[in-house]
Amino acid sequence: MPQETVTTLAGSDEVARIAELAAASGRLGIDTEFMSEGRYRALLCLVQVAAPDPDAPDGVRIALFDPFDELDFEPLAAVLADPAVEIVLHAARQDVAILRRAWRTDVRNVFDTQVAAGFAGYGAQTGYGNLLGAALGLRVGKTASYTRWDVRPLTEEQLSYAREDVVYLLQLSDALHDKLTASGRLEWAREECRRMEEASDERDPETAYERLPRSGQLDPRARAVAREVAAWRERTAQQEDKPVGSILPDPALVEIAKRKPASPRELEQIRGLHGGHLRRRGQAIVDAVAIGRDAEPIAREARRPGGEQGDAPLISVVEAVIRARAIEAELAYELVASRAELEQIVIAARRGDPEPDVRALTGWRRELVGAELAELLAGRRAVTIVAGRIAVTPVD
Structure with a gap:
């Protein structure tokens, strides 16, 4: 010691x-x-x-x-x-x-x-x-x-x-x-x-808007405004070495993107902006809004195929198999797969799509259980109970 x-x-x-x-x-x-x-x-x-x-x-x-x-x-x-x-x-x-x-x-x-x-x-x-x-x-x-x-x-x-x-x-x-x-x-x-x-703590100003709460609810033109205002906020925060929220709070930024104010006076109608924001940064915010208004609208990303009610039991079965394999291997279940990954795996199998690009189906995870899951969801294996434990056996 x-x-x-x-x-x-x-x-x-x-x-x-x-x-x-x-x-x-x-x-x-x-x-x-x-x-x-x-x-x-x-x-x-x-x-x-x-x-x-x-x-x-x-x-x-x-x-x-x-x-x-x-x-x-x-x-x-x-x-x-x-x-x-x-x-x-x-x-x-x-x-x-x-x-x-x-x-x-x-x-x-x-x-x-x-x-x-x-x-x-x-x-x-x-x-x-x-x-x-x-x-x-x-x-x-x-x-x-x-x-x-x-x-x-x-x-x-x-x-x-x-x-x-x-x-x-x-x-x-x-x-x-x-x-x-x-x-x-x-x-x-x-x-x-x-x-x-x-691992990195570097942030791209041009994609900062994607982390805004409820940004997915903005229409394409509002998303273009949000991108410009969020990029301005990110660069300003970096230059002044301050948290981005102290430059402009998230809720106010989203509301600015919706309303697209054309003057500092119009900013006064938006909640969350105190006098300091308006005096120091009002014109800069309006300038960023103007750039966003003139930019190409940003379409919403295509949503992943959604789940169906019948997916829930399959996800539970898959999760049970993963938990069993994690216990056998004496490793933490959380390392193997997230709930979102399991949903993608089950939805792709139901639709007959190629395997999704998720961690649970690659590297050591595939060796542990990923390949077994693929066989199970393809109907080539079945879940059984052997000596009080979950087993995945080939289908005759």
């Missing part, structure tokens, strides 16, 4: 040292602290790393780096992009997205301990502290999780908390590797972890 140490922030020399150790061992544990409140995108506030070190008292070298300092992070960025180095994180998606943007690097060969836990029988969304307890019998404090990481100096409590987030990370990874290797599920977990490598 790692010894108690006084935690301090490290400099550029330590960046290079950690990078050397990670490259030599082929492993790096990493975590971040960030602040999202009041900003357009999350601000990277602290980076914690762990690398195997034969000279360290516990075999692991821990370092904490302050991104606000003028440090050379290039050696670590290069390690993150090196496919020969396994990058160990927990709940990796947002960490990967922030590091890719902040350090302008790829993150390859990700091993997400939360994802891996779902294949090892611990649950698909198990938190770091709970997973440490379940897998290693360890406990860590969570006293500083909701503190101001953007304020300097950081407190000793914050630094100690941040250190604990990586001090056992490689040990946890080892335990999960061993369990997944024994069950034959390691490559399945690796396949799923690769999805994290492309």
